[in-house]
Amino acid sequence: MIKIAWHPIYAHPLPEGHRFPMLKYELIPEQLLHEGTIEQENLFSPDAVNEDLILLTHDKNYWGQLKHLTLSPKEQRRIGFPLSAQLVERELRITQGTIECAIFAKQNGIAFNVAGGTHHAGSNWGEGFCLLNDQAICANYLLNKQLASRILIVDLDVHQGNGTAEIFKKESRVFTFSMHGDKNFPFRKEISNLDVPLNDGVEDEEYLNLLEINLKKAFEQSQPDFVFYLSGVDVLATDKLGKLSLSKQACKERDKIVLQTCKNKNLPVQVSMGGGYSTDIKDIVDAHCNTYRLAFDLFN
Template sequence: MIKIAWHPLYAHPLPEGHRFPMLKYELIPEQLLHEGTIEQSSLFSSEPVAEEIILLTHEEKYWQSLKNLTLSTKEQRRVGFPLNPKLVERELMITQGTIDGTEFAFENGIAFNVAGGTHHSGSNWGEGFCLLNDQAIAANFLLNKKLANRILIIDLDVHQGNGTAEIFKNDSRVFTFSMHGEKNFPFRKEISSLDVPLNDGVEDEEYLSLLEINLNIAFERSKPEFVFYLAGVDVLSTDKLGKLSLSKAGCKERDKLVLQSCKIKNLPLQVSMGGGYSTDIKDIVDAHCNTYRLAFDLFT
């Protein structure tokens, strides 16, 4: 059975002005349950991640400031919202959900986290609504436990995975592949193992052609034993922040390229959902749900 990390705290309300994007964390599992794609037993919740696991990835000074809610005003502005204990607890649960998902991926081929994909968090900073980098922490967990020796992180959110790139810049065991809007946030990019910057307005055909070419390069160069995939749907033409012009069908085909590649190569895959900021919440939820529908078609 394909397992999906989720908890009601994922939809914990942010301050005014940030609540709309949080609705998807409730609506995605509701939609998948309603249509029969998943059963209630597909969903699992995790305890907060342990401090020693966080410190495999993030510097202690940053973690202590986050834990004790003592980030400076400037640091909180970089994160994008003021901290509170529930938001930190939420991040800890999401991160452990991604780690637990790796175990389910080894068992079933693929596993999901309804949230996660917090790729703007670097070793000593939070940024862009990201406090801890869930997939980077999970990758370091696998390396530390010797459950994988080579890891590929595929980041197809519209924004560069700058935090992930910074964390692994000197670690050849982790190959970071980011395909993103060149002129979009973050405006100071880091250097991934493989970056594919895109012009504004790129549509399905060009996007999918570039992805297929570079996905093959990433697999060939990394020779991974485990794959993480950040499946942000802010690549849609309807997205308020994305600046690209993919259709829902194109976004689904993007996911199919990644999922099929891992299935054919018999590589375990953990998927975190990343961003999505379309004006109509239905566009966000449907595009995310397509990723799950594909997985259940391919892996069950």
């Protein structure tokens, strides 16, 4: 059975001005249940991740500042909202959800976290609404527990996975692949194992051609036994922050290319949802739900 991590705290609490894009965390499971793509038993609610697993990835001093809510005003501005105990708990549950999803993926081929994809969090910083890097922590968990030996992280959010690249810059067992807007946030890029910077306005055909070429390259170079996929839908033409021009159908085709490759290679894949900031919440939710619909067709 395909398992999906979800908890009510994913959508709450966030400061005024940040609540609209977070509605998707409530609406995605509601829509999937309503249409019959999933049943209640597909969903599970994660607890908070243990501190020792965080410290496999993040600096002890940085984690201490998060835990005790002592980040400076400048550091909080870099994250994008004021720090609170509930926001830290939210991140802890997201991270544990991704870890449990990775275990489920090894059993069932694929598993999803309705949130996650917090790829701007580096080893000793938070940034861009990201406090802890869920997929990086999970990758180090798998390596530490000898549940994987070579890992590929496929990051197709429109923003570079700078935190993920920084965390694994000296870790040869983790291959980071980021295909992102060249002139988009973060404006100081890190160096992934494979970066594919895109010009503003890239459309469907060019994007999908570049993905097919570079995804093949990433698999050939990494030879993974586990895959993480960050499936942000901020690549859509309707996205307020994305600067690309992809249709919803191309976004779905993007997911198919990644997930079909994992399926064909018999590789487990954990999927975190990443960003999405279209003006109409229906565009965000439908594009994310397409990823689930596709996975249930491919892996069931």
